[in-house]
Amino acid sequence: MLDVQNIRKTFNPGTVNEKAALRGVSLTLNDGDFVTVIGGNGAGKSTLLNAVAGVWPVDSGTISIGGVDVTRLPEHKRAKYIGRVFQDPMMGTAATMQIEENMALAARRGQARTLRPGITRDERDHYREMLKILDLGLEDRLTSKVGLLSGGQRQALTLLMAALRKPDLLLLDEHTAALDPKTAAKVLDATERIVQKDHLTTLMITHNMKDAIVHGNRLIMMYEGRIALDISGEDKKKLTVEDLLARFGQATGSDEADDKLLLG
Amino acid sequence: MTGFLSALPGAASQGLIWGVMAIGVYITYKILDIADLTVDGSFCTGGAVFVMLFSSGVNVWLAMLAALLAGMLAGLVTGLLHTVCGIPAILAGILTQLGLYSVNMAIMDMKASVALPITQADTLDKLLVSLRFVQGPKAGYPAWRHPIVVVGLFTAVLIAILYWYFGTELGASLRATGSNPNMARAQGIDTDLAKVLGLILSNGMVALSGALLCQYNGANDINVGRGAIVIGLAAVIIGEVLFSKVFINFALKLLAVSIGAIIYYVVITAVLKLGNLNANYLKLLTALVVAVFLTIPYWKGKYFSKPVNPAKKEEGSHA
Ligand SMILES: Nc1ncnc2c1ncn2[C@@H]1O[C@H](COP(=O)(O)OP(=O)(O)OP(=O)(O)O)[C@@H](O)[C@H]1O
Ligand SMILES: [Mg+2]
Numbered sequence: 001m002l003d004v005q006n007i008r009k010t011f012n013p014g015t016v017n018e019k020a021a022l023r024g025v026s027l028t029l030n031d032g033d034f035v036t037v038i039g040g041n042g043a044g045k046s047t048l049l050n051a052v053a054g055v056w057p058v059d060s061g062t063i064s065i066g067g068v069d070v071t072r073l074p075e076h077k078r079a080k081y082i083g084r085v086f087q088d089p090m091m092g093t094a095a096t097m098q099i100e101e102n103m104a105l106a107a108r109r110g111q112a113r114t115l116r117p118g119i120t121r122d123e124r125d126h127y128r129e130m131l132k133i134l135d136l137g138l139e140d141r142l143t144s145k146v147g148l149l150s151g152g153q154r155q156a157l158t159l160l161m162a163a164l165r166k167p168d169l170l171l172l173d174e175h176t177a178a179l180d181p182k183t184a185a186k187v188l189d190a191t192e193r194i195v196q197k198d199h200l201t202t203l204m205i206t207h208n209m210k211d212a213i214v215h216g217n218r219l220i221m222m223y224e225g226r227i228a229l230d231i232s233g234e235d236k237k238k239l240t241v242e243d244l245l246a247r248f249g250q251a252t253g254s255d256e257a258d259d260k261l262l263l264g
Numbered sequence: 265m266t267g268f269l270s271a272l273p274g275a276a277s278q279g280l281i282w283g284v285m286a287i288g289v290y291i292t293y294k295i296l297d298i299a300d301l302t303v304d305g306s307f308c309t310g311g312a313v314f315v316m317l318f319s320s321g322v323n324v325w326l327a328m329l330a331a332l333l334a335g336m337l338a339g340l341v342t343g344l345l346h347t348v349c350g351i352p353a354i355l356a357g358i359l360t361q362l363g364l365y366s367v368n369m370a371i372m373d374m375k376a377s378v379a380l381p382i383t384q385a386d387t388l389d390k391l392l393v394s395l396r397f398v399q400g401p402k403a404g405y406p407a408w409r410h411p412i413v414v415v416g417l418f419t420a421v422l423i424a425i426l427y428w429y430f431g432t433e434l435g436a437s438l439r440a441t442g443s444n445p446n447m448a449r450a451q452g453i454d455t456d457l458a459k460v461l462g463l464i465l466s467n468g469m470v471a472l473s474g475a476l477l478c479q480y481n482g483a484n485d486i487n488v489g490r491g492a493i494v495i496g497l498a499a500v501i502i503g504e505v506l507f508s509k510v511f512i513n514f515a516l517k518l519l520a521v522s523i524g525a526i527i528y529y530v531v532i533t534a535v536l537k538l539g540n541l542n543a544n545y546l547k548l549l550t551a552l553v554v555a556v557f558l559t560i561p562y563w564k565g566k567y568f569s570k571p572v573n574p575a576k577k578e579e580g581s582h583a
Contacts (some may be wrong), residue, residue, distance in 0.1 A: 053450070079452035092450065094443035097436075105440050108433060109452045115429075118436035161451075 001201040002029040002169055007051055007061030021047040022058070023225035029169075032199040036212040039222035045205045046087075048222065049171045052203070054078040066168045080110030083162030083200075085155065085175040092158030095147030099138060099157065102146055103127045106161035130160060134190055152183030156190055163194045170195065172204040188215070209241045219244075223252050268537040272530065274398050277411035279529030281393070281476045282495055283522035284419060286503075287426070288469030289496030290521045295430075296442040296462040298346075301357035303496060305364030306338040306467040307489030310474025312371040315378045315484040324390050328475050335471020336464045338364060343460030353459075368486060379483040391479045392418075411480060418476070419522050422469070427515040429465075438462050470496075491547050494554050499525035501557040528553070 009022040021044045029035060039045050051058050052065075054075040062071045065081045086092050093102050104119035104127075124142060131139040134156045138149075146154060155175055162170060172191065176184035192215060195202050206212050212219055218232035219239070228251045231239060285307060292300040310331040317327040338360055345356035372378045382388040388396065393411040400407055407413070429435045440448040441458035448455050470492070478484040503517075503524030511520045532550070536543060 075449045076452050076454045079450055082450075084450045086446075091444070091446050094440045094447050096443040097439060101436060101439075105436060105448075105451045105453070111452070113433040113437045113453065115432045115434055118431050118433050 001031045001033070001066055002027070002052065002203075003062075003064045004028070004048075004052065005062045007058045007063065009047055009051055009056075009058050021225055022051060024061070025225070025227055026061075027220070027227065029201055029203070032201055033218055034195055034200075034202045034216035035204070035218045035220060036216040037203060037205045037220050037222065038207070038209060038212045039228075043222040044225040045222050046173055047225075049084075049173050049203060049205065052169070053082055053084060053171055081168040082171060083109075083165075083167035083169070084171045085158045085162050085173070087174040087177050089151035089154040089158070089178055092161070093146045093154050096145060098143045099131075099146055099149075100124055100127055100142040102157065103130075103161055103164060106164045109165050109167075130164070131157075133193070134160060135186075150183075152179045152187060155179060155183075156187050159187065159190060159194065163198060163200065166198050166200070168201065170200045170202040170204075172202065174205050174207060177207060191215075209244060213239050213241065213244070221248055221251075223248075228252050268534055271533050271537055273410070273412065274395065275529045275533035276526050277393070277398055277415065277480065278477070279526030280412060280415040280419060280522065281473055281480055282492075282529065283473075283499060283525035284415070284422065284476060285470045285473035285492060286496040286499035286521045286525045287419075287422065287518050288466040288473070289493065290500050290518065291426075291462055291466040291469070293497065293500060294442075295439055296459060298353045298442075298459065298463070299357070299493075300339075300342060300463060300466060301354060301493055302338055302342040302360045302364075302463070302467055303357075303470050303493045304489045304491065305361035305368065306335045306470045307474040307477075307492045308368045308484070308486060309334050309338055309364055309371070310471025311478035311484035311488055312368045312378075312474075313471070314475035314478050315380055316371055316373070318390075318479075319378070319381055324392060324479075328392075328472065331471045331475035332468045335474070336468040338471070339463040339465070339467030340460065342467070343463040346463075347456035347460055365486070372484065372486065376486045377483055380479065382482045393476055393480050394482065395480055415476060422472075423515055423518045423522075426518060430514060434461070491550060494550050495525070495528065498528045498550060498554045498557070501554065502527050505557060505560070 004025060004027040006024050006026050007022055008020070008024055011017070011019045011021055025044075025048060037045050037048070050056070052063055054070065054073060058071065062069060064070060065078070068081070070078050070081070084092070094105070100119060100123075104123060107123065128139045128142060131142075136153050136156055138153060138157065146157065149157065155178070159175065175191070176187050179187060188211065191204070194200070202216070204216065213236075217236065218230070219236055220227050221229040221244075229247055285303070289300070289303060292298045313331045313334045314327045317330055318324060322330075342356045342360040345351045345359060346353045351359070369376075380387070380391070382391070382394065388394060393414050396403070397405045397409045397411055399405060400410055430439060437448065437453040438458045438461060440451065440453055441455045445455045448458070474489065477488065500521050501524070503520035503522075506527070507516070507520035507523070511517050532546060535541060535549060536546070
């Protein structure tokens with residue numbers, strides 16, 4: 001479903017702030033793969049997701065989604081294939097617009113915007129039903145401004161919006177990191193249900209090793225702009241946190257895994 | 265006092281005309297979150313195109329349409345400078361505005377001021393609005409031709425069209441772009457296109473307003489649009505301060521802008537008439553009013569902050 005071949009990205013090249021954030025990353029995801037991504041701060045996890053989403057062009061390498069080469073497509077054109085949830089709860093929704101308006105925007109992801117109505121009555125009923133799944137009481141607040149919602153509510157809504165039109169690829173960048181533990185668990189729970197229901201091909205960054213082990217059928221760990229570990233199948237099912245740390249140490253020849261990763 | 269009272273209908277008429285421009289400013293400033301300085305030039309462009317075409321015998325509505333298109337073209341230029349050339353929006357607007365001075369002069373045959381041939385009664389009769397119609401029946405002009413009636417209707421129709429437009433998929437994508445460009449792009453919205461469309465729409469309205477004022481005054485002056493952006497902001501802000509609590513619906517918010525422009529004009533007229541102030545102090549007065557109204561919400565948030573929710577600003581609803 002996703003095929004990333006040897007992509008590289010250096011920020012601020014030729015300046016004192018030069019930073020090689022991706023140093024040749026290749027990754028192939030099969031249909032329905034749910035991959036968790038871990039790694040220390042600055043390892044390049046977000047940069048990888050942003051490269052796939054097309055926030056800026058990569059320096060070299062290719063990216064294709066469902067067989068379509070998207071390497072040169074701008075962000076808004078790639079949106080046709082991709083649903084996203086960001087780390088910052090403010091980022092994924094339009095605060096000054098209503099809940100239903102936000103959902104209506106998401107329902108038209110990848111379609112040409114025309115002079116047809118921005119939202120129809122049938123859609124409203126549909127959205128109300130969908131919001132019930134979240135169990136946050138949002139179904140009674142369709143016309144509330146999203147800016148009035150809590151961070152957790154906004155994040156759950158963004159998740160729902162990302163999956164509203166079945167995406168070929170779902171990108172989640174620490175989407176529960178800014179939430180309190182209880183809300184985080186709830187949103188993660190909703191994530192699991194939504195991903196399972198539609199068999200979404202998913203990349204989920206997390207700083208929580210346990211979550212990374214429990215969720216998904218494959219786990220990758222990034223280190224200094226590369227994929228240092230890639231664990232799937234039976235291997236992944238049997239994985240423990242201790243295993244993971246040990247294998248990370250072997251793979252990178254460093255023991256900074258403990259302090260860097262456990263912090264999250 | 266009688267001087268002020270007799271000036272009131274004229275002030276309200278002018279306020280309504282500037283209100284059309286202010287609604288254009290609302291589209292860029294409030295909806296797209298862009299301060300667009302093209303306005304100072306495109307306002308005059310509207311009047312210039314109108315005065316030349318109408319004077320050469322073109323139908324009043326066609327001349328208005330041409331003014332609208334000319335304004336839209338100015339907006340397109342600013343939009344392309346901003347999105348294709350990567351020039352910051354403010355600077356892009358300033359560049360277009362500067363260039364428009366020459367363009368406007370060229371349109372007006374290199375004359376700084378061109379008058380409409382309204383000394384002929386039949387020409388005057390063809391205009392949509394005129395200063396003279398303010399006098400009403402006692403001067404021989406039918407009451408329904410009063411600028412407050414005509415421009416009021418004109419404004420109502422414009423608001424209805426905008427209300428419809430911002431409720432469509434395309435309009436919603438403009439609002440999303442102004443509210444959160446990251447989100448908009450993630451939902452597949454071409455934010456550059458949305459900004460260009462918004463600037464085109466806005467400057468079209470501004471030029472229409474310019475064409476109306478040209479008819480009202482019976483002439484177009486090269487400096488007519490100077491400071492227009494500030495008047496537009498004043499109207500937007502006054503409307504917001506006074507009505508934001510009661511006018512939640514998007515159409516009503518646009519109406520608030522129009523009312524804001526009327527209030528602005530009435531207040532300015534009052535100060536000039538009652539205070540016997542030289543009209544050249546008008547610009548200073550406007551700048552002060554806008555500065556004060558922009559300061560109030562900022563200081564309120566800074567020094568009297570009560571716990572507020574993260575919603576930065578409230579935008580029009582389309583329920
Ligand atoms: N837009 C950017 N401009 C400049 N440098 C950037 C940019 N985005 C990321 N970087 C740098 O690239 C490196 C990788 O950043 P990235 O955000 O991918 O890390 P991460 O693995 O997501 O870390 P974290 O766990 O802290 O989110 C960092 O050194 C970061 O400072
Ligand atoms: Mg990150």
